Amino acid sequence: MREEELHRLLSVAAEDVRPSQPASTGWDRARRVRRTRRAAGAAALAVVLIGGGTTLALGPADRPVPTTPASPTASPVPSAPPVQRPPDELTYPGDPLGRLGDPVSAPLSARPVRQALALYQPIDPETGVEGRIRVLGDDGLVRDLDVVTPARTRDVEGNEAVPLKTGSLSPDGRAAAFAQTDEVIVVDLTTAKVRRYPLRGYLENVLWAGDRLLVGDNDTTYEVDRGSGAARKLTASPWDLVGPDPAAPTDSLLELGGTPESLVLRRWSGDGTQRHDSPVDVRALPRGNRVDEFYGRGWQRNDLVARAGWLTTGQGQGVEGVAVLDTRTSLVVRLLDVGTGRWKGCCEVLGWDSDGAVLLRHDPGGLLRWQPLTGEVTGVIRDLYGEVSLAAR
Structure with missing residues (x-):
């Protein structure tokens, strides 16, 4: 399914609906409550290039074929309801990311990659103990990230988390970044060279916006110049920043978040000085369906952003799932209802694939x-089981 068709269909529900007056009520309070809802680590998920192409058949060209006007034919486009659920039994059609679970075949220092498809840090589901970070190359081989061993991240209160984050791998799959206390580590995966950038704070978040490297602690986002090592502060939230579409300019940034009482889509200018807020609008969904709170990283593709959250659907409140929002209207146009009774924060979004599909975790222990x-x-x-970061698809 082509991206244009995806975009057109997801916009149908929102065609005649306009968001209400912009409001940012409660946004600042979100930073104080956001940490209470973060999940503690578990599975990862993701995917890779499922190519959907159209085959062009070439006819004989020994003499011109007369052209005659063709009657337009209606080609029905498949669609689905705005609130969806996964099947009881999943199929596994095969995917290059399936090799993430393969044994390590070489150290990165001995065999750098041309491009990484994903980073993976195993976590024992029984003990919570993490293993070494692995690099899946586009050749299908798994490497051990032997050139550096990032420490766990920690916040000012002493809470710790594994160093691999969903935003660690650059969109081109050539570099990896790891937030650390008082520094950020950047590894060139094509040469296995390591560079460290001093930066004060209990740093926990990393996110690539094209070539821009954004690093955050509890309250502050820094943009690091990898040439000079200089850093400047941005006002945007390190928790709610959206991973931008790698094919689009990165001269502006999006946040998607806020409190349960006031979910907001916020646009920042490239220098982080100007903002525009629009309330998240659920009027394109059937009555009674909504997003109560977001978690994890949001990821953008064209005008659409996908982010995990706790939902209210026909199954009740506190449902785990994923929302897709149209950034032009701030309308939530699709929900994936994954249900209840899963690990808290089960369904973190890792990005989009080239076919317009959302890649998400499915705890315990799966990728969807x-x-x-x-x-x-x-x-x-x-x-x-563990944390995963994906390159752009």
Whole structure:
């Protein structure tokens, strides 16, 4: 399914609905409550290039064929309801990311990658103890990240988390960044060289916006110049920043978050000095369905942003799931209802694939691929416990 068709269909529900007056009530309070809802680590998820191309058949060209006007034919486009659920039994059609669970075949220092598809840090689901970070190259081989061993991140209150974050891998798959206390580490995966940038604070977040490297602690976002090592502060929230579409300019940034009483889409100018707020609008959904709170990183593709959250649907409140929002209207146009009784924060979004599908975790121990246009949900890999970061698809 082409991206244009996805975009057109997801906009249909929002066509005649306009968001109410912009408001930012409660946004500042979100930073104080956001940490209470973060999940403690578990599985990862993601996916990779499922190419959907159209085959062009070439006819004989020994003499011109007369052209005659063709009658237009209606080609039905598959669609799905705005609130969707995965099937009871998943299929696993096969995916290059399935190799994330393969044994390590070489150290990165001995065999750098041309491009990494993903980073993976295993976590024992029983003990919570993490293993070494692995690099899956585009050649299908898994490397050990032996050139550096990042420490756990920690906040001012002493809470710790594994160093691999969903935003660690650069969109081009050539570099990896790890937030650390008082520094950020950047590894060139194509040469296995390591560089450290001093930066004060209990740093926990990393996110690439094209070539821009954004690093954050509890309250502050820094943009690090990898040439000079200089850093400047941005006003944007390190928790709610959206991973931008790698194919789009990065001269502005988006936040998606806020408190349960006031969810907001916020646009920042490139220098982080100007903002515009629009309340998240659920009027394109059936009555009674909404997003109560977001968690994890949001990821953008064209005009759409996907982010995990706790939902209210026909199953009740506190449902785990994923929302897709149209950034032009601030309308939530699709929900994936994953249900209840799962690990808290089970379904963090890792990005989009080239076919317009959302890639998400499915704890315990799985990765899923969700196509919002058709409602199709398939498995990517089973029993993969840990954190994952993906390159752009």
